[in-house]
C-alpha cells in the first residue's frame with residue numbers, strides 16, 4: 001500500500017505542512033494514538049465555488065450527501081470499492097493516512113474524479129522510419145507542464161458534474177494541448193475528423209486511485225486513463241500543440257521510465273507501454 005501512497009504524504013502544494021506519516025503507519029489498521037493530522041482546506045475551496053462541497057463537518061444540509069453513490073450529478077463512488085466514513089462524518093481515504101484532514105485543495109469530500117487522455121505516436125526518424133531501442137519501438141506522448149508545480153504530466157482534468165469521462169478526455173486535451181490548428185480550412189477539416197476518429201477509439205489503461213500530492217485523509221483524486229494511439233502519425237502530424245488552460249507548456253515527450261511525471265502518471269504511461277509493446 002505504501003508504494004502507491006507516497007506523493008500524497010510528501011510536501012503539500014503551497015505553504016502548508018502535513019503531519020509526517022512513515023511507511024509503517026499508512027494503514028488505518030495500525031493503531032497510532034499519536035497521529036495528529038493537520039486540518040487544512042484551502043481558502044479557494046472554503047469560499048464555496050460551484051465545483052466544491054460545503055464543509056459537511058460544520059454544515060448539515062437538509063439533504064445530506066450520498067456517499068458511495070452517484071449523488072445527483074456528482075459521482076461520489078470510488079473505484080476502490082465502498083469507502084468508510086470517519087468519526088467526523090466525512091469519507092476516509094481508502095488507502096491510508098496522509099497527514100492531513102479536511103479537503104486541502106480538492107473540492108469534493110471523498111473521491112474527486114478526473115480523466116487522463118494519453119495520446120501516443122511512434123517516434124520516427126527524418127525518413128519516417130520508426131525508431132527502436134532494445135529491439136522495441138519508442139513511444140512518444142503528449143505531455144503538459146503543469147503551471148501549479150512545474151512538473152510534466154498527462155493533460156488530464158476533472159470530470160464536471162454530469163459530464164462523461166469520454167467527453168472530459170477530449171475536452172481536456174483540446175483545452176490544454178491543442179489550442180490552435182495551423183492548417184488550411186480543408187486540412188483543418190481532415191485533421192479534426194482524424195482527431196475525432198482517434199478519440200473514439202481509446203483503450204482504457206487505468207481506472208482507480210491517484211497518488212496525487214493534493215490528497216488528504218478525507219478527499220482524494222481518482223481517474224480513468226485512456227490511451228489514444230495514432231499508429232500512422234497522420235492524425236497529429238499537422239496539429240500544432242499549443243498550451244492552454246492550466247498548462248504552461250506542451251510537447252511530445254519520449255515515453256521512458258526515467259521521465260518523472262506528476263502524481264502517479266508514470267504508472268498509467270507504463271501500462272500504455274505494455275499495451276503497445278514498446279520500450280520503456
Ligand code: RP5
Nearest residue numbers: 114156157158210212221223
Ligand atoms: C491528477 O490530477 C489526475 O490524474 C489528473 O491528471 C489531474 C486532474 O487535476 P487538474 O489537472 O484538473 O488539477 O490527479
